[in-house]
Amino acid sequence: MLSKRELTIVVAIAIVVLVLGVRAWQKTTIPSAKGPVMSGRSLGSPGARVKIVEFTDFQCPACASAAKVVHRVMQENESKLFVELKYFPLPMHKNSRKAAVAAECARVQGKFWPMQELLFRDQGIWAIPDAPEDNFLSLARSVGIDEQKMMRCMASAAAERTVADDLQEGKNLGVKATPTFFVNGKAVVGSANFEQTLKEALR
């Protein structure tokens, strides 16, 4: 019979093998993302060699850092990259869904990119109140968005539907954390991993 110490080692090895085995199986079953499409939420050239879809959450601090990384790599490799942002508001962040709706309403008026920059910059402010709509309107005003149209849009179901569609698409692709990037269809989580994968894709 195995001693207690030997059994402990066997159980520990079994746990590691089980977890790594399931993880490996999961990796083989994750579908790849559809390619990015040109929209108010895209940047770069649609014919670029490296196509990136990013699922982001405006209330996630790591997404704010990732936005800076995306901005920098776009400046350095403008002709080689095509990026599209998709909304993936995590349920743990109470105002991120409303922020995604506000960003979508800014997109309708052609101001998605300046709005997303402000949303990330001020995420510590609008994340707190129960009703952050006034914060979003104030940000929208500062980038020249028509306030009345913005208010109508935020109250409508259309923008909410776009956010819900993105969220569902992300879930179907196995996205669980933000930011998740699909670099030429390959899933990468976090900005550090993204930069590494991007370097390889640009080689």
Next chain:
Amino acid sequence: MINNIILGCRFLIAALFIVSGGEKLLGSSEDFYYVLQAYAVFPDPLARLISFVFPWVEFSTGVFLALGLWLRPVLALLTVISGSFILVVGQAIVRGLPIDNCGCFGELVHLPLRGVIVVDVTTLILALVCLKHGEAVSLFSVDGHYKKHQP
């Protein structure tokens, strides 16, 4: 009767830790790292380390508890873990951090902070009860088997 209840507590805590640890292990460690960031209590390198190590500890603790292997040390560890959860979640509630879902079960179950603190306190109490009733908790356990067959 009381023995069965205590045994049930052991398996309940084990299931809780297996599910929550497993969910984190099968997700990305980045996912749990972002959850830790939201609690704004750990410095960045420590949060990264915890996000990698903790799900393994949580899952393994659950498995060892279910098997009844090293019961007392495992229950003591569970008490410390539950106590730490209470402190981390408690400070988030006191500071009014904007967290709608605790993130403790990944995407599997969404619990608000006030809900999860009830779960944590209950787990802590159950772990302490199990610790106190060493004989009852070691029924159907590997520890019990080894004790019986001690030379």
